[in-house]
Each structure stands twice: as structure tokens, then as C-alpha cells.
């Protein structure tokens with residue numbers, strides 16, 4: 001099964017929106033024609049589909065679904081492209097009353113500077129022609145009921161948007177997510193100026209929310225109780241051992257997650273930067289997670305009211321590829337994309353505003369994940385950021401954020417990469433091979449390259465020597481930070497049963513919320529690199545054997561499976577999110 005669904009960088013989908021004075025109401029229907037623009041780059045668009053809706057004030061909105069072909073980098077275009085589509089579905093409904101464009105505005109403004117807006121009159125004519133051919137229905141005033149993409153939820157939203165609803169005032173910037181619902185509940189219980197039925201409706205809905213929080217409170221109590229439980233039976237796996245901060249609590253919390261946890265994935269956004277990500281290469285976790293959560297029937301909910309967390313499904317790797325202008329050193333296009341995206345979901349749904357992002361999460365394995373997350377202050381400050389680049393000096397907060405393992409899936413699968421001999425069949429003391437990236441590796445090479453038979457430290461592996469073969473032959477595998485704190489070597493070592501040696505500053509290793517890394521890895525600070533061999537030699541054989549066995553035991557939490565299996569990397573990431581949402585610490589503080 002291949003994970004990547006859309007990999008063709010030579011085409012893209014362009015959707016755009018145009019407002020025209022007066023028209024009737026149309027439903028979505030396909031139109032085909034093509035436009036060719038000279039600016040800003042030679043790009044050919046063909047309209048494959050358009051969605052037309054109308055404001056009561058006589059404004060016609062056409063949301064076009066274009067395909068564009070080009071041979072060169074698309075940079076800016078795609079940036080606008082990937083966002084303009086957000087105007088589809090109920091979104092423009094909510095704007096009609098005011099006949100104003102909000103998130104769509106950037107498109108109409110910027111488009112008019114580079115592309116003649118009048119050109120867009122063309123689709124209108126085509127539309128009219130088609131509508132007469134196809135005999136599209138012309139709706140009456142009550143367009144909300146008739147617009148195909150606007151489900152009842154967007155009507156509800158519209159209802160909130162168009163009235164001075166209490167919802168908008170519910171959020172409190174001082175409340176943490178666990179307590180949010182109480183605040184919401186209390187504030188609605190306060191002064192309502194709306195009509196009675198609305199008040200009743202809100203109360204009911206807020207009690208859904210309240211019930212959710214009550215369940216979470218119960219779950220917290222159950223997990224706390226787990227300490228006193230006897231050994232449990234589980235056909236797949238029961239975590240035990242000192243590699244876990246608290247194995248029983250972890251297990252109980254995992255089981256409760258399976259029972260309750262629901263993730264809502266925003267559907268807004270288009271390929272290639274949304275709902276898509278790399279599934280091979282060192283950044284494979286972006287694509288794998290996005291794919292796995294979107295295909296998941298158990299944890300994904302389509303009903304945002306039932307969700308505990310909300311996923312912003314963008315891929316930083318894809319944005320770097322398609323939105324970022326190469327060598328520009330300018331993050332702004334990416335940040336603008338994220339900002340626009342959050343503006344749209346905050347306008348279309350009440351969920352971002354009600355918690356100021358506390359129950360939302362993003363995921364990025366690309367080094368730049370933390371830098372692009374600053375696009376929206378609440379995203380950076382409040383939301384859960386699942387990051388490979390878990391550098392605490394750069395604002396990674398282990399309480400709120402999740403450290404994501406960087407897994408180099410060369411073939412898109414772990415087949416053939418997992419497994420290695422026991423401790424007794426590992427003749428080499430320590431192994432490292434890799435380029436001189438970042439500040440730490442030069443120090444290692446300087447001290448240990450070709451210095452000692454036991455310390456197999458290389459810039460390049462000698463010809464005929466297999467990298468994976470060396471990992472399997474070695475007792476300890478050095479995992480120094482490169483350009484960023486995370487290294488795929490960590491997971492490579494774990495896969496091959498080699499005890500990882502973490503050499504990094506400010507790094508929070510993955511799943512530190514449940515795993516006690518000291519029990520199955522060695523942490524060496526940068527200043528101790530000259531002393532590395534002594535440190536490793538001082539670990540007794542008995543202690544080493546225990547650590548090596550533990551590496552094999554916790555390996556399952558790093559394995560990538562498609563479809564995912566219980567306790568694998570996908571589920572362990574979800575579990576980390578679950579703990580953040582629960583605001584619970586699975587830790588014996590002793």
C-alpha cells in the first residue's frame with residue numbers, strides 16, 4: 001500500500017473566486033474552458049469545475065476549480081491557489097450578508113494586480129451559457145438551504161456569525177484547555193440577549209461539551225487509579241518495565257484513548273500543501289501521519305462537536321517545496337499561507353476562537369516547523385505542535401508540544417530495516433557515519449575519526465561496508481544532532497537493536513512523556529565527547545544487556561505500519577496528543 005496520494009509537482013489545482021454584479025442562484029456544475037496568462041509566469045489554467053452561488057444583494061460568487069500546468073516553479077501562484085479554494089463550501093455564505101470578502105480578499109486584490117480580473121468575466125459567460133444548456137436550478141431567496149456544499153453545520157455557523165452570538169465572547173485568553181468548557185458553560189449561563197430557543201439550543205450543545213470534559217475528568221481519575229491495578233491482559237502488548245515512567249498508567253491511558261479519543265481533521269485546504277506530505281525520506285512522518293489520520297475510522301471524527309483535538313493538516317515540507325521561493329530565506333509566504341488558513345478555519349468554525357487554539361495541533365518534521373508556526377501567535381503559544389525539531393532553546397515546550405521521531409523511510413516502509421542480533425553478537429563498541437552537519441558532528445569526527453578500532457566513526461563509510469550492517473554489529477550507535485536537534489539515527493539505532501547514544505543540547509527525545517530514555521539510551525553532553533569511549537566502556541556488560549533488551553521492547557513505539565497497528569508510532573503520537581489534551585502527566589515523580 002502506498003501512502004502518497006499526490007506527488008506530481010508538475011500540475012496543481014487552482015481554485016479562484018470572482019464576484020460579479022448580479023446574477024441568479026446556481027448550484028455547482030462543471031464548466032470547461034481554459035485561460036492563459038502571461039503573468040507572472042507562463043502558466044496555463046483550465047477550468048474544470050466551478051461552483052456558483054449568489055448573495056441576496058445580487059452578487060454572484062464563482063468559485064472556480066482550475067487545473068494549471070507549468071514547467072517552472074510555481075511559488076507564489078500556488079500559494080494563492082492553495083488558499084483561494086477555501087472560499088468554497090459554506091464560507092462565502094457567511095460573507096454574503098455583508099457582501100464583503102475577507103479571506104478571499106487577498107486573492108481578488110493580488111489577482112487584479114497580476115491578472116486582469118476582467119478575464120474572469122469569461123467564466124461568467126460560460127456559466128450562463130451552461131446554465132441554460134444544463135437547465136440548472138435557479139433558487140429563490142433561501143439560498144442557504146439550496147447550496148449543495150453548505151451542510152447544516154455551516155448554517156449553524158452562519159447563524160452565529162450573523163448574530164452577536166455569545167460564542168464569540170466565550171473564549172478567555174486566560175483559561176487553559178482543560179478548564180475551557182467550564183468557562184464556556186458558565187459564560188453562557190450568563191446573560192443571553194437572544195431569543196429563548198437559541199438559548200436553549202446553546203445550552204444543549206454546551207452540555208455536549210461539558211459531558212466531554214466530564215468524561216476526560218473521569219479518565220484522569222481512572223488513570224490515576226491504574227497504579228493500584230493488577231497485571232492486565234492484552235492480546236497485543238502490555239507495557240512493563242522501567243523504560244516507562246509509569247507503565248500501568250501509560251497502559252490505562254492508552255486504553256482510555258482507544259475508548260474515547262476523537263480527532264477532527266479540517267477538510268479545508270488542497271493538495272499539494274494540505275492533506276498531503278512526503279512518505280519517504282527523513283521527513284516521512286509528515287505524510288505518514290496525515291495519511292494515517294485521514295484514513296482512520298476509529299480516531300477521526302467527522303463531527304467537530306465530538307472532537308477533543310483539531311488537526312491542521314498542512315505539510316511544512318510541501319510548503320517549502322511549493323510555497324517557499326528557493327534561496328530567498330523568506331519564510332513569509334509560508335507564514336502567510338498558515339495565517340490565511342487559520343483565518344479561514346477560525347471564520348468558518350467556532351472551535352479555534354473558543355479555545356484560542358489550545359485544542360488544535362499541527363505536525364511538522366521539517367527543520368523549519370518551529371519557525372513557520374510563529375505565523376500565528378496562538379498557534380505558537382497555545383496549540384500543540386508536534387515537531388521533529390524539538391529544540392527547547394527555540395521554544396519547544398515539552399509540556400505542550402510533542403516531540404516527533406524523525407524516521408528515514410527510504411522505501412516508504414520499514415520492511416527489511418527492523419531487527420538485529422543480541423548483545424553478545426555485537427563486536428563493535430560504537431558506530432557513526434555521516435556528514436559534518438551542524439555544530440556537534442565536527443567535534444565527534446575531530447576526536448574519533450580513525451582514532452580507535454572500537455570507535456567506528458566515519459565521515460564516509462569505507463567501500464563495501466553496509467550502513468545497516470554496521471548498526472547491527474555495534475553495541476552503541478552515536479546519534480548526534482545535525483543541522484537540527486533530531487536525528488533519524490535515533491530510530492535507525494532502535495530498529496536495529498543498537499543502544500542509542502544521544503549527543504545533543506536542548507533536545508527532548510520523542511515520547512519522553514511516557515518513555516524514560518535513560519533506561520535504554522546513553523546521553524552524552526557535547527563537552528564530554530572527548531571522553532566518549534570511557535563513558536561507554538564504563539557501562540557494565542550486564543547493564544548493557546538490559547539496555548539492549550529494552551531497546552527491542554520499546555521498538556514497537558517507533559515502527560511505522562500501514563495501516564497502523566496498536567502501540568506503533570502513529571498510535572504513540574496520538575497518545576502524546578491525548579495526554580496533552582487530558583493535561584495529564586504519566587510520571588512517577590518519586
Ligand SMILES: *[C@@H]1O[C@H](CO)[C@@H](O)[C@H](O)[C@H]1NC(C)=O
Pocket residue numbers: 148149150151152
Ligand atoms: C452533508 O451532510 C450529509 C449528512 O448530514 C453528508 O452525507 C454529506 O456528505 C455532507 N456534505 C458535505 C459537503 O459535507
Ligand SMILES: *[C@@H]1O[C@H](CO)[C@@H](O)[C@H](O)[C@H]1NC(C)=O
Pocket residue numbers: 163164
Ligand atoms: C452587535 O454588536 C454591536 C456592538 O457590539 C452592535 O452595534 C450591533 O447593533 C449588534 N448587532 C446586533 C444584530 O445585535
Ligand SMILES: *[C@@H]1O[C@H](CO)[C@@H](O)[C@H](O)[C@H]1NC(C)=O
Pocket residue numbers: 173174
Ligand atoms: C487577555 O485579553 C485582554 C484583552 O482582551 C488583554 O488585555 C490581556 O492582556 C490578555 N491576557 C493575556 C494573558 O493574553
Ligand SMILES: *[C@@H]1O[C@H](CO)[C@@H](O)[C@H](O)[C@H]1NC(C)=O
Pocket residue numbers: 179182183186
Ligand atoms: C462555573 O459555575 C459553577 C457553578 O455554577 C462553579 O462552581 C464553577 O466554579 C464555575 N467555573 C468557573 C470556571 O467559573
Ligand SMILES: *[C@@H]1O[C@H](CO)[C@@H](O)[C@H](O)[C@H]1NC(C)=O
Pocket residue numbers: 190191
Ligand atoms: C448579567 O446580567 C446581570 C443582571 O441580569 C448583571 O448583573 C450582570 O452584570 C450581567 N453580566 C454580564 C457579564 O453582562
Ligand SMILES: *[C@@H]1O[C@H](CO)[C@@H](O)[C@H](O)[C@H]1NC(C)=O
Pocket residue numbers: 156201202204205
Ligand atoms: C446545537 O445542537 C442542535 C441540535 O442538537 C443543532 O441543531 C445546532 O446546530 C447546534 N448548535 C451549535 C452551535 O452547535
Ligand SMILES: *[C@@H]1O[C@H](CO)[C@@H](O)[C@H](O)[C@H]1NC(C)=O
Pocket residue numbers: 229230
Ligand atoms: C490483585 O492481586 C492480589 C493478589 O495477587 C489480589 O489479592 C487482589 O484481589 C487483586 N486485585 C484485583 C483488583 O484484582
Ligand SMILES: *[C@@H]1O[C@H](CO)[C@@H](O)[C@H](O)[C@H]1NC(C)=O
Pocket residue numbers: 161168346347348349350351353
Ligand atoms: C474568530 O475570531 C476572528 C477574529 O477575532 C473573527 O474574524 C472570526 O469571525 C471569529 N470566528 C467565529 C466563528 O466567530
Ligand SMILES: *[C@@H]1O[C@H](CO)[C@@H](O)[C@H](O)[C@H]1NC(C)=O
Pocket residue numbers: 391392393394438481482483484485505506
Ligand atoms: C537549538 O536552538 C539553539 C537556539 O536557537 C541553537 O543555537 C542551536 O544550534 C539549536 N540546536 C541545533 C542542533 O540546531
Ligand SMILES: CC(=O)N[C@H]1CO[C@H](CO)[C@@H](O)[C@@H]1O
Pocket residue numbers: 178179182583
Ligand atoms: C477552575 C477550574 O476548574 N480549575 C481546574 C483546571 O484544571 C486543573 C487541572 O485539571 C484543576 O486542578 C483546576 O481545579
